[in-house]
Amino acid sequence: MPMRSDLLLVHVPSVFDFRERLTLYGPISDVIPSTPVFEMYPIGFATMSHYLDRLGFKVRILNLAVKMLRDRDFDPESYLKKFKPALFGLDLHWLTHIHGVVEAARLLKRLHPEIPIVLGGLTASYFHREILESYPEIDYVIRGDCAEEPVAKLLSTIRWGGDPGNVPNLSYRRGEGIVEGAIELVPDSLDDFPLNYRHMIRQVHHHRDLTSYSPFRKWLFYPITAVLTCKGCIHDCVTCGGSLSAMKRVVNRHRIAFKDPKILAGEVSSIINYLRGPIFFVGDCLQGGPEHFQEMMKALRPLRIKNEIMMEFFSPPGKEVLKEIASTFEHFNLEISPESHDEEVRKAFGRPFDNRSLEGFIEDARSVGCRRMDLFFMTGLPRQDCRSVLGTVDYCRSLMREFGSGIRLVPFVSPLAPFVDPGSDVFEEPGKYGYRLRFRTLEEHRQAMLALTWVDMLNYETRWMDRETIAVATYESAIGLSLLKSEHGQLSRRESEAVVARARAEMEFMTSCRTEGAASPDGEERTTASMKRYMRRNRGASVCRKEELNMPVNPFRLHLFNLARLLLTGREDSFDQRPASLDPGRQTG
Ligand code: B12
Ligand code: SF4
Numbered sequence: 001m002p003m004r005s006d007l008l009l010v011h012v013p014s015v016f017d018f019r020e021r022l023t024l025y026g027p028i029s030d031v032i033p034s035t036p037v038f039e040m041y042p043i044g045f046a047t048m049s050h051y052l053d054r055l056g057f058k059v060r061i062l063n064l065a066v067k068m069l070r071d072r073d074f075d076p077e078s079y080l081k082k083f084k085p086a087l088f089g090l091d092l093h094w095l096t097h098i099h100g101v102v103e104a105a106r107l108l109k110r111l112h113p114e115i116p117i118v119l120g121g122l123t124a125s126y127f128h129r130e131i132l133e134s135y136p137e138i139d140y141v142i143r144g145d146c147a148e149e150p151v152a153k154l155l156s157t158i159r160w161g162g163d164p165g166n167v168p169n170l171s172y173r174r175g176e177g178i179v180e181g182a183i184e185l186v187p188d189s190l191d192d193f194p195l196n197y198r199h200m201i202r203q204v205h206h207h208r209d210l211t212s213y214s215p216f217r218k219w220l221f222y223p224i225t226a227v228l229t230c231k232g233c234i235h236d237c238v239t240c241g242g243s244l245s246a247m248k249r250v251v252n253r254h255r256i257a258f259k260d261p262k263i264l265a266g267e268v269s270s271i272i273n274y275l276r277g278p279i280f281f282v283g284d285c286l287q288g289g290p291e292h293f294q295e296m297m298k299a300l301r302p303l304r305i306k307n308e309i310m311m312e313f314f315s316p317p318g319k320e321v322l323k324e325i326a327s328t329f330e331h332f333n334l335e336i337s338p339e340s341h342d343e344e345v346r347k348a349f350g351r352p353f354d355n356r357s358l359e360g361f362i363e364d365a366r367s368v369g370c371r372r373m374d375l376f377f378m379t380g381l382p383r384q385d386c387r388s389v390l391g392t393v394d395y396c397r398s399l400m401r402e403f404g405s406g407i408r409l410v411p412f413v414s415p416l417a418p419f420v421d422p423g424s425d426v427f428e429e430p431g432k433y434g435y436r437l438r439f440r441t442l443e444e445h446r447q448a449m450l451a452l453t454w455v456d457m458l459n460y461e462t463r464w465m466d467r468e469t470i471a472v473a474t475y476e477s478a479i480g481l482s483l484l485k486s487e488h489g490q491l492s493r494r495e496s497e498a499v500v501a502r503a504r505a506e507m508e509f510m511t512s513c514r515t516e517g518a519a520s521p522d523g524e525e526r527t528t529a530s531m532k533r534y535m536r537r538n539r540g541a542s543v544c545r546k547e548e549l550n551m552p553v554n555p556f557r558l559h560l561f562n563l564a565r566l567l568l569t570g571r572e573d574s575f576d577q578r579p580a581s582l583d584p585g586r587q588t589g
Contacts, residue, residue: 016103050534057516093121316361341395393480478543
């Protein structure tokens, strides 16, 4: 029996046939929960699913990447054959997924030639024209960072007929030509698109398929959830595809979209009633100004949240803000990305705060009872050379020495990899920022994802570091940080030695790939054989231990009684009501 729904939202691995390939992905996904095939689907899958559900459409999420990771014998072709939705939706949110998305679209078109395929997400929004010109399997691209309403209109058009020209933000083929949809629908508020975990739980139960809804491979062991505080950013970090300038270029967003704090609190309550895992607040909560922040804390405080909380700041907040956080959450952790210890490098990247304010932030956080602060540093920045990267390790040493008692300071270093983001200032004008871009088109990036090592995937080099130097600087600084973490008891000696050994092995391996692979006729074969051996022995993160990212998790991960009640009683929350703005007849644009 074919499985019918209106929309099947499919998230694919970045490289579709990754299980047949041997690739040294290195540290490209070390500081996020995903593996190097980036199995996490966009948060927007959940908001679209809930929005469409309230309109009466049937939506199913399928995380093909997680299924392929968890079961070597899982066959995507025979699995996808079973589905017969009205529309397939694939996310091309991250540029990294271009290979997987094109291969999946080809497979779906072969299996179901009559079913149209739509792409969406930031990367699809930017490359919409090239997608429709180069990949005939793809029928539509919905542009913009809020696709809920356009996708509902597209589904109605497919189901009941109509002119796709009336679907806002839609690019598509008409005859021989391409209609480029202008991005006219750019909501200022996210209130109509809540992230309702109750809906997700019901979907898992309805489809009896937890793997498809898992955001990443090991989610059951580390059931972290996220709430999105806003879309857009007030900052302008030069390589970021979500910066103020990039969002204007890519999705026509000129102002940040916020969410009513009460709705945000509703989202959090849809988590804490069922799950005990950590909650990550995506986006700096101060971006809406101090009053909006206070409203948020006021709405969250009565929930008496016991889950571990992670909040991120894009620049150091004042002590009053930290006190508010401390009075709202029982267990809170903070993170900030200084990117470099060198203030000049940080400024050139687009984060103009100085080390004094960073250190003041750490001190204040410690004094209000913050448990842990993660510090994210990056390699491949403007004005940054190898010496500067190693200087970051020295700076971390001095920070840990000065503030290490009373707060757990956890520094990470990772490369800007694999790509400078499309639509970012550097992508648009690389020379101005001291960068040289190796690839520009989607097709070039698709090929790059098939490279043997992560260094060959990089779409850039800088005036200060070529790709090999970026790799060496990354590995050397990671070695420095793991030794430091071992000195401070964050890693055992064995754990730290394993990180160091792996970083050294990868450096050596890449050198041998370059010399042997290119020079001798059988070099490539020998490289592949030694790589096979290496890859079999080494799995997981390459410049840190993945577990270093984790906050403590309550061993009883679920509130079983509440879950059972939810599943037995069905609908029960205010999010399920259909907001007035969901009137499908409403004019858009
Ligand atoms: C939060 C976040 C994350 C979270 C993940 C959150 C998640 N699951 O969505 C974490 C920290 C894990 C993460 C990781 C990564 N991220 Co990130 N991330 C962000 C951040 C800060 C906010 C994202 C956001 O606001 N999303 C909300 C909006 C934009 O999307 P959405 O609601 O999920 O989806 C809507 C639309 O995009 C669209 N849509 C999306 N998919 C689809 C599919 C269809 C069919 C349709 C119709 C529509 C559609 O409709 C949705 C509903 O309205 C942005 C920076 C920024 N300021 O935007 C970077 C950003 C998106 N990330 C980026 C990158 C590069 C990555 C990584 C590849 C980095 C790395 N090497 O590790 C990984 C990939 C992770 C993976 N897939 O496994 C780049 C992407 C640039 C690009 N165009 O490729 C950004 C722009 C900036 C950056 N460099 O960090 N990220
Ligand atoms: S990297 Fe910079 S511009 Fe991008 S989302 Fe973070 S703070 Fe904003």
